[in-house]
Amino acid sequence: MKYHHGMDAPVTILDRLLEISDLFQRDLAREFAGTSLTPARTRVLWDLVHTGPSTQHALATRLEVSPRNVTGLVDALEASGYVRREPHPDDRRAVLVTLTPSAAELMHEMQRDHAELSDALLGVVAPADRDAFLRGVGAVADRLRDLVETAEAGRAAARAGVER
Amino acid sequence: MKYHHGMDAPVTILDRLLEISDLFQRDLAREFAGTSLTPARTRVLWDLVHTGPSTQHALATRLEVSPRNVTGLVDALEASGYVRREPHPDDRRAVLVTLTPSAAELMHEMQRDHAELSDALLGVVAPADRDAFLRGVGAVADRLRDLVETAEAGRAAARAGVER
DNA sequence: GGTGATAGTGAAGTACCATCACGGTATGGA
DNA sequence: TCCATACCGTGATGGTACTTCACTATCACC
Numbered sequence A, B: 001m002k003y004h005h006g007m008d009a010p011v012t013i014l015d016r017l018l019e020i021s022d023l024f025q026r027d028l029a030r031e032f033a034g035t036s037l038t039p040a041r042t043r044v045l046w047d048l049v050h051t052g053p054s055t056q057h058a059l060a061t062r063l064e065v066s067p068r069n070v071t072g073l074v075d076a077l078e079a080s081g082y083v084r085r086e087p088h089p090d091d092r093r094a095v096l097v098t099l100t101p102s103a104a105e106l107m108h109e110m111q112r113d114h115a116e117l118s119d120a121l122l123g124v125v126a127p128a129d130r131d132a133f134l135r136g137v138g139a140v141a142d143r144l145r146d147l148v149e150t151a152e153a154g155r156a157a158a159r160a161g162v163e164r
Numbered sequence C: 001g002g003t004g005a006t007a008g009t010g011a012a013g014t015a016c017c018a019t020c021a022c023g024g025t026a027t028g029g030a
Numbered sequence D: 001t002c003c004a005t006a007c008c009g010t011g012a013t014g015g016t017a018c019t020t021c022a023c024t025a026t027c028a029c030c
Helices: A013-031 A039-051 A056-063 A067-079 A101-123 A127-162 B013-031 B039-051 B056-063 B067-079 B101-123 B127-162
Strands: A083-087 A095-099 B083-087 B095-099
Touching: A013 A039, A013 B013, A013 B101, A013 B127, A039 A056, A039 A067, A039 A083, A039 A095, A039 A101, A056 A067, A056 A095, A067 A083, A095 A101, A101 A127, A101 B013, A101 B127, A127 B013, A127 B101, A127 B127, B013 B039, B039 B056, B039 B067, B039 B083, B039 B095, B039 B101, B056 B067, B056 B095, B067 B083, B095 B101, B101 B127
Parallel strands: none
Antiparallel strands: A083 A095, B083 B095
């Protein structure tokens, strides 16, 4: 009973939840293999179809990445014809990133597929279990969100106190 | 009713599941901020504590990445003192990647934390919902695994038929 | 003892992300 | 009106995570 590395821990719910996300991301990546779309670039398009034309700064804030990174992502998307940079009507510093019609079409299709997949997955849960399942997932998500939030707040406080 | 980009789609279960995974990964990243550990390198350690000393090739197979990539990850882990490369007893081409004692300790601690978190999350699900919740997560994971598997098999078949 | 697979790595390239420095623009006073 | 300051985007630079291709060293087998 020293190393017991062969003693595989049982598969926990957390493992299952992580596996689900992993499978989904793998599927998404496979879907766009061969195109110039990548997960990060798709995230940009996904945001744009939800919020409409946006400045790069706003995009960076919502996606929680650096503005510099957005520049690169938009560069790639623009080169492939998914988005256009248009001048901002009343701020000459900013640009408005807008989906091209074909990209908008693609993203709407993706939204439909996403909703369909979600329904299909819910469909495999036994009807009697469905409500409890939804409540459970919601409760876990809420709790985790809470945990991460306080952890980040704690770290931010520690940083403010100790550093600089 | 043309673009309705402001028309936010409702949050689906799939969204929730993805959010859970995202939160978890964010928490993990935050935990190792400041150290030389990163998600990919942690994955290597996680595998090693589960399976014991391993060749890089076996590691690459299990993690589903290229052997070349494993070289780089092990380089970094070795430089930071998490693993050692030891000669394989009966194959002079191969090396055995082994956890250093302190890294083994760290990973066992991580296993405990992981199990604890999993329990804590299950704990926030109402007791009456728990069984249905577990069945639901299992069913969804199984179905998704199935979907991804057949999708990949289909693509592999198409590639074999059309290409080269 | 040669031949073909196998283990690991160098070289080169892509994607994603960060920070820092800088130029252009907006904005709110003095 | 003019200036300080804050803000938008991007060039430069660098790190991590991944890939494929070419190459060496070794193994395994006949």
